[in-house]
Amino acid sequence: MAMKLEVRGIGKDFVIPVIDSVSFGVDAGEFVCLLGPNGCGKTTLLRIVGGIEPASRGSVLLDGLPVLADRRHQRHVGVVFQEDRLLPWLSLRDNVTLVLRPLGLDAAQREARAAHYLRLAGLQGFEDYYPGRVSGGMRQRAAIARALAIEPDVLLMDEPFGALDAQNRRIMQQEVRRIWAETRRTILFVTHSIEEAVAIGTTLIMLSARPSRIRERIRNDGGRERGKLIDDLNAMIMEEVERQQGDAS
Amino acid sequence: MSARDRAGRLHLPTLAALAVVLVGWTFLSRRYGAFVLPGPWSIVLGLVEIVRSGEIWPHAAASLGRIAAGFGGAVAVSLVMGLGAFVSRTARGIVQDVLAILNSTSVFVWIVVSLVWFGLSNWAPIFTTFMITLPVVASTLVEGVTSVDRRLLEMGDVYRLSGPQKFTAIVIPSTLPYLVAGMKVGFGLALKVSVVAEIFGVTSGIGYAMNYSREILATRMVFVWALVMILIMVATDKLLFDPISRRLTRWR
Numbered sequence: 075m076a077m078k079l080e081v082r083g084i085g086k087d088f089v090i091p092v093i094d095s096v097s098f099g100v101d102a103g104e105f106v107c108l109l110g111p112n113g114c115g116k117t118t119l120l121r122i123v124g125g126i127e128p129a130s131r132g133s134v135l136l137d138g139l140p141v142l143a144d145r146r147h148q149r150h151v152g153v154v155f156q157e158d159r160l161l162p163w164l165s166l167r168d169n170v171t172l173v174l175r176p177l178g179l180d181a182a183q184r185e186a187r188a189a190h191y192l193r194l195a196g197l198q199g200f201e202d203y204y205p206g207r208v209s210g211g212m213r214q215r216a217a218i219a220r221a222l223a224i225e226p227d228v229l230l231m232d233e234p235f236g237a238l239d240a241q242n243r244r245i246m247q248q249e250v251r252r253i254w255a256e257t258r259r260t261i262l263f264v265t266h267s268i269e270e271a272v273a274i275g276t277t278l279i280m281l282s283a284r285p286s287r288i289r290e291r292i293r294n295d296g297g298r299e300r301g302k303l304i305d306d307l308n309a310m311i312m313e314e315v316e317r318q319q320g321d322a323s
Numbered sequence: 324m325s326a327r328d329r330a331g332r333l334h335l336p337t338l339a340a341l342a343v344v345l346v347g348w349t350f351l352s353r354r355y356g357a358f359v360l361p362g363p364w365s366i367v368l369g370l371v372e373i374v375r376s377g378e379i380w381p382h383a384a385a386s387l388g389r390i391a392a393g394f395g396g397a398v399a400v401s402l403v404m405g406l407g408a409f410v411s412r413t414a415r416g417i418v419q420d421v422l423a424i425l426n427s428t429s430v431f432v433w434i435v436v437s438l439v440w441f442g443l444s445n446w447a448p449i450f451t452t453f454m455i456t457l458p459v460v461a462s463t464l465v466e467g468v469t470s471v472d473r474r475l476l477e478m479g480d481v482y483r484l485s486g487p488q489k490f491t492a493i494v495i496p497s498t499l500p501y502l503v504a505g506m507k508v509g510f511g512l513a514l515k516v517s518v519v520a521e522i523f524g525v526t527s528g529i530g531y532a533m534n535y536s537r538e539i540l541a542t543r544m545v546f547v548w549a550l551v552m553i554l555i556m557v558a559t560d561k562l563l564f565d566p567i568s569r570r571l572t573r574w575r
Binding site: 124126151153155157159161162163164172173175176204206220224 | 493496497574
């Protein structure tokens with residue numbers, strides 16, 4: 075299968091180098107989780123892949139075409155942020171139909187697509203609610219529905235459940251896994267929780283401490299026992315954190 | 324409890340305080356005579372009189388017309404300033420500095436200046452109203468424009484919304500409540516200021532009527548016209564601005 079997403083030698087400096095050089099490829103339909111110690115640039119990497127921020131070096135290819143941090147670029151990327159970023163003055167339905175406008179669909183098509191993806195995200199019956207009237211978990215569901223509705227080439231998720239309580243978090247993890255299985259979208263998912271990554275990702279990419287590189291890439295297809303995998307990853311993160319602190323002193 | 328419930332409810336302690344004031348007022352009026360302080364009931368009767376005779380309408384209309392011109396102009400210029408402040412950082416700096424200067428200029432300065440420039444004409448109160456309400460409306464609008472959530476605009480970029488789409492879906496809804504709040508305060512100010520400016524040079528309007536009543540020693544009518552002003556202010560707040568801001572924030 076063709077490579078869907080290719081990250082080639084991406085690096086980013088904010089005064090000091092944050093991301094040294096990161097390269098990896100993602101197949102169509104893969105569910106990749108990006109892991110790493112705090113401050114290693116996971117979110118920055120995701121923003122570069124989404125064309126929200128320019129890289130200091132390297133390139134990102136989506137279906138063979140370069141992604142640029144440029145308003146005119148015809149990228150087709152859905153992003154779910156840490157916060158829901160819904161417009162509070164629009165109903166959940168209108169929040170979804172809004173992002174369908176630039177796609178050139180007519181009103182009926184926009185309505186139909188919004189209804190479809192809101193249902194897929196488990197929001198049937200809540201379409202006319204304002205974001206402020208539903209729970210945080212439901213707002214994040216609506217943000218996922220919005221990202222899916224543009225039928226993106228790749229879906230980027232930046233710690234989307236960070237603000238949810240443990241119970242909602244577990245429910246949403248299962249929901250995302252189900253939605254991924256139903257839509258077969260390519261997903262790049264940033265998380266700091268190893269348990270979360272092991273529970274939902276098909277591929278896990280562990281970044282090193284700052285300036286970050288790829289420390290390890292692991293297939294999570296049930297070949298390795300889950301508890302053992304989590305222990306190994308935890309040990310890796312601890313090593314990286316120690317290295318980062320050693321650098322600082 | 325919503326704002327509507329609070330507005331509709333007659334607050335018992337307030338009524339009691341009002342009764343005490345009215346009794347005290349009546350007493351003082353008896354003590355010093357109606358020429359110094361007319362009694363409350365005679366003021367209400369005076370209001371009924373000018374409504375019956377129709378005298379109230381041309382003066383109220385003249386004042387409101389001047390406010391519409393001066394305050395309307397201030398709102399229009401504020402919109403341009405707000406747009407400028409949104410588009411460019413430099414423009415925002417300039418606008419904020421200009422508003423700071425206007426904000427610290429006294430009403431009387433503008434009255435005198437407009438008399439010099441426009442003489443005894445309609446334009447004096449209109450210009451004064453414009454100059455006084457502009458900084459109030461514009462600074463709340465600029466504040467609203469600068470408080471637009473950048474993260475929402477970034478979301479708009481991610482989903483490739485066009486400039487006009489972002490403007491109508493994100494910028495306008497987040498600044499409208501600020502504009503309405505600024506207009507509410509600005510209108511109240513416009514009414515107070517234009518009435519003062521009407522003392523000079525014009526022969527119609529509430530301010531003129533009030534000053535004329537003073538000159539012919541009709542103290543009672545001074546109070547009646549003051550009551551007219553208060554009624555206009557309360558009516559626009561309750562019937563115009565409050566319903567608009569309730570409607571704008573119904574998603575809350």
